[in-house]
Amino acid sequence: FMTTPSLSKTPNRGLFILPSGRAVASSLSALSEADSGFLPRLISMDEFFSNLLLFDTSSEVDSITRRILLHQAYFESDRELKLGFEKEFLRFLATSEFLDNFFSELNGELVKFEDIETGDTYAEYEEHLRILEKISDRYNTLLFENNLYDRKYSQYSSINELYLALFDSITVCIEGYPTNRELEIFAKIATSKNIILYINKNRFTSKLVQKLQRIGIDLTGMIDGEYKIDLGTKTVELIRAGADNKNIEVTYFSERIYQAGFVFYMIERFIDSNIAPEDICVVLPDESFAPILKSVDYYNNLNFAMGESIRRSLFFNKLLAIRDFVCSSDEEAKQKLVYYDCLEFALGYESVDKLLKEILPDNDKEISGKLREKIKELSVRLDTAMEFYSKDSKTALWLFVDALQSETIDDATGGKVTVMGTLETRGISKKAAIIVDFNEQKVPQVSDKDLFLNTKIRAKCGLPTSSEREDLQSYYYGRIAESFDRCVVCYVKNERENPSSLLRFFNTKEVVFGDNEALFVLKKLLSKNRPTVVHTKKDKEIYKVKTLSATSLKDFLECKRRYYLKYIKRLCEHTNESDLKSSEMGTLFHFVAAKVINEQNLKASKIALADSFRKEFSLKIEDSSLPEYEFETYMLLSKLEQFFEYESERLIEYSPVFTEKEFVFSELGVELRGKMDRVDIDKTGKYSIIDYKLKNSVVVDSVKKIESKPEDIVDFQLAIYTLALINILKIDEAEFFERHFEKVCFYDVYNAKIVPEESVQMKIALLRENLSFIGKLDLTVDDFTLCDKKSNCRFCAYKDICGR
Incomplete structure (x- = not known):
């Protein structure tokens, strides 16, 4: 990895501090594959300071309590200063991230409010600073009163000498700019402990040179290169002179998604040139590109280091x-x-x-x-x-x-090509890198911290300026180009987007690969016969269908590809406003029906039933803040007149036992889940299982169809509900059908009639055949094939993805 002495397996008492946890993991992995011996002690910078610094109070504040105490400090300061802040807590939460970042920055750079006031010659921020200082003071007081400390803001009381005593020497590998507080602590440690810094100096590290001067290390006038610095003796040794800029390969596309095709094209080229997939990484300046890559990574060749948000x-x-x-x-x-x-x-x-x-x-x-x-x-x-x-x-x-x-x-797909954010590349060295999104606004990224205090004031008081942040990001990309054998970059160029100005710092070589080539690769990735890059068939994840509902079972039986996209890839269907309103009204009907039916006495009149429905609909709409659905409610109620009359008569003969009853049970190794709308019992003790349908046409499969074309039967909703009730009642199945079963049916609400499933036992037998087969399946991606019947695709939300 970069800017570090060579590590070996030795039983010494030295500690090596690396820039990040990923750098630690990468180094340990490389060392574990080397010859046998003791692994060196490696730790990330964050973990080191977490172990090192001691505070007067006993417990560290967590993120939730931090928000609450910051809010309290915010409004207590308001009362004292009489500023009239917005009192709504939820609105405060939307702005508190600024306080979090700003106070953390001040603490890290050892800048006090009076330092900013001194730099603010024209008092542009005087009132803002007075408010922020009051909030900061009050927040620290609240922390102390509650025996808490905040590592980001609080002043540490001492250094953990017992922890330091575990090590004879400390080596720190720095990538980028450490904070002034971190350097100050390293300098303190150097008075009693041998501590070495490894840094890289180049055109982008003037801020680092400036920071090192604070602790007595002067690199002014020294050539670019990698340096070893002994903080105890203040000696500086050049390890390696800076190399000339390597060529980086560059291309661009008119649309962002085309970069995904380029990524997979370059991965294949790198592998063809004998670079192992483990030695390839894809760098994302903007991690919002990760889902785009994931959507076309059909064979799980990629490993997303940042996980999935x-x-x-x-x-x-x-x-x-x-x-x-x-x-x-x-x-x-x-x-x-x-x-x-x-x-x-x-x-x-x-x-x-x-x-x-x-x-x-x-x-x-x-x-x-x-x-x-x-x-x-x-x-x-x-x-x-x-x-x-x-x-x-x-x-x-x-x-x-x-x-x-x-x-x-966590990304558990096990891909061999690593996808990571820019900061995760610190301390990592691989053979090939592909950097996407190399555009203005993304490279360099604008920090929210730069939106408060102008550059002049920031420079005067020692806070990082926007140009220094730009240099830092340039440094990271420069280190990638320098340390990797191959580095390719792509960006978007159109009327809205332009390449990053940072490209001017690199020697570039054009890659002949544009929109048409990228589109060709994407089509191959999204086609039925996708090429694999790294994985073989045996590497692919095995999917077991362990849990089903009536809907997901129907999807699986109708089209395995739809099942895969919907339940495994979790691609949500697009729903238009009319569909949403219809669905929402259906949901509200189920709520209202459950409540009203349960509360009605056995002699409820049609008028009483209708009044109860109207009342409950009105209450639900009011409680749910859905006034725009009043018209839809009116239209729905107008269609229920027959239902009210039929239901008032039905309630004389039947009593509801369950409404909106959830169930989970196992059948032939497959877990079945769902919710029954309603179960009634008549005066003879027989059960009716009911599922409401608010549609114009309600049908069930005929006995003839089940007998002649069992392969075409895909709707097992009522069969599943029947088995669910048997499980809930804990009754023998044969006894249930002989003594306790009346019917299982759809309730055609608009036409006020019961549509029974006349062949439920045949359906149950067929359901069990399907479950027995499905439960034994070991499926790979290739097994989720397109359906044979193209008629199923006519109204399918996924037909465009499938090319149908």
């Missing part, structure tokens, strides 16, 4: 929609709730803990292992944090989602 998960998006709906009645969230089939969770929201118990079981495949434990840990921390701030459950939900959004889902 939990924000892209179905679980998180459900939480987000529930939060937005509960906290602010956001219109888009209302529509998403129906789309994600979680409106009931939002309507019944009471607490974060209860909500997690409701929705986590539905996301077992997506949220598992370490992340599941992290979610539970966050929930516990939330309960503790809320003791500092007695607010309602809405605030708790907002805080929880806010804390959760920075988590990632």
Whole structure:
């Protein structure tokens, strides 16, 4: 790896500090493959300071409590200064990231508020600084009062000498600019311990040279290259002179997605030139490109080092929609709730803990292992944090989602080509790099920190300026070009986007590969016969169908490719506004029907039933902030007159036993999940299983069709519901059908009639045949084939992806 002495397996008491955890993992992996011996002690910079610094108070503040205490400091300062801040806590949360970043920057660079005031000659920021200083002072006071410290803001009280005593020497490999506080601490350690810094000096490191001068190291006038610095003796040794700029290969495209085709093209070229896939990395200046790569990585050749943001998960998006709906009645969230089939969770929201118990079981495949434990840990921390701030459950939900959004889902696909962010390349050395998105605004990226205080003031008081941040990013890309054998760069060039100005610092060589070539590669990747780059068939992940609902079973039987895209790749269908409204009204009907039917006495009149439905619909719409659905409600109720009359008569003979009854049971090794709309019992003790249908035509499969074309039967909803009730009642199946079963049926709501499944036992037998077959399958990607019947594709949301 870069800027470091050579490491070997020796039983010494030296400590090596590397720029990042990824650099540590990479080095340990390389060393473990070398000859036998003791691995050196390697640690990341963050972990080192976490072990080293001691504070007067006992516990470190967590991210949720930090937000709460910052909010408290914010408004206590307001009361004292009488500034009239916005009192709404949720709005404060939207701006508190600025405070977090700004206070952290001041602490890291050892800059005090009076230093900024001195640099602010014309008092441009006088009032802002007075407010921020008051908030900072009050926040630190609150930390102390609660026996907490904040590593980002608090002043450490001492250095952990017992920890330092474990090592005879310390070697620090620096990539970029350490903070002034970090350098000051290294200088203190050097008074009693042998400590060596390894740094790289080039045209982009003037800020580093300036920082080193603060601790008595002067590199002014020295040539570019890699240096070894003994902080104890202040001696500087040139290890290697800087090399001339290598050629980097460059090309551009008119649209961003075409870069994905180029990435896979270059990976194939590198492998053809005998570069192992493990020695290739894809660098993302903007990590939002990762999902684009993932969407075309059909054979899982890529390993995403940053993981996948939990924000892209179905679980998180459900939480987000529930939060937005509960906290602010956001219109888009209302529509998403129906789309994600979680409106009931939002309507019944009471607490974060209860909500997690409701929705986590539905996301077992997506949220598992370490992340599941992290979610539970966050929930516990939330309960503790809320003791500092007695607010309602809405605030708790907002805080929880806010804390959760920075988590990632580990990439478990096992690809051999690593995809990483720019910062993750620090301390990493591979043979080939592909850098995408080399455009202005992305390279260099603009920091939010630069939006407060102008460049002149920042320079005077010692805070990083925008040009220094640009130099730092240039340094990182320069190190990639210098340390990797091959480096290729691509960018987007059109009316909206231009190449990064940083390209002027590199010797470039054009790659003849444009839009047409990239499109050709993408089409190959997205076609049925995709080429593999790294993996062989035996490397591919094996999929077992372990859990099914009636809907997912139907998808699997109709089209395995649709099942794969929908349930494994989790590509959400596009839903237009009319579909959303229809779905939402259906969901509301189920809520209202369950409540009204349960509350009606056995002699409810048609008028009483209709009045109850209207009342409950009105309450739900009001509680859910859905006034725009009043017209749809009116139209729906106008279609229910026959239903009210039929239902009032039906309730004389039948009593509801279950409504909206969830179930989970195992059948032939496959877990079946779902929810029954309603189960009634008549006066003789026989059960009717009912599923509401709000559509113009309701049909069931005929006995003739089941007997003549069993392969065409894909709808097993009522058969699954029947088995579910047998499991719930814990009755022998034969006895159930002989003594306790009346019918299982669709309830045609608009036409007010029952449509029974006359052949349910035949359906159950056929269902078991399918489950027995499905449960034994070991599926790879290639097994999720397109359906034979193109008629299934006519209204399928995925037909364009499949080329149908």
